[in-house]
Amino acid sequence: xxxxxxxxxxxxSPGVTAWRRLQDGTEAGLRPRLHxxxxxxxxxxxxxxxxxxxxxxxxxxxxxxxxTLGRRRSTGAAQAASII
Numbered sequence: 001x002x003x004x005x006x007x008x009x010x011x012x013s014p015g016v017t018a019w020r021r022l023q024d025g026t027e028a029g030l031r032p033r034l035h036x037x038x039x040x041x042x043x044x045x046x047x048x049x050x051x052x053x054x055x056x057x058x059x060x061x062x063x064x065x066x067x068t069l070g071r072r073r074s075t076g077a078a079q080a081a082s083i084i
Contacts, residue, residue, distance in 0.1 A: 006015030013021075025031060042048035 003015040003019040006018060008014055011018040025034075038048075043050075
């Protein structure tokens, strides 16, 4: 769902405002601290079990030419392999 389409009643403000606040918190270093706190305190209070965890990489910025192991395959135009 695009941020402008997020229902106001779901986040308490227009979606774009929610996104801007999320960005402000990210820049202030709030998200990693909140994440660490939740993963510490929720299991301690028996409110989160390891079966409930999920990993989502959508919040991780993908950098061009990031670190990779091994050789990179070219994605450029190349002559097709012969099947004859």
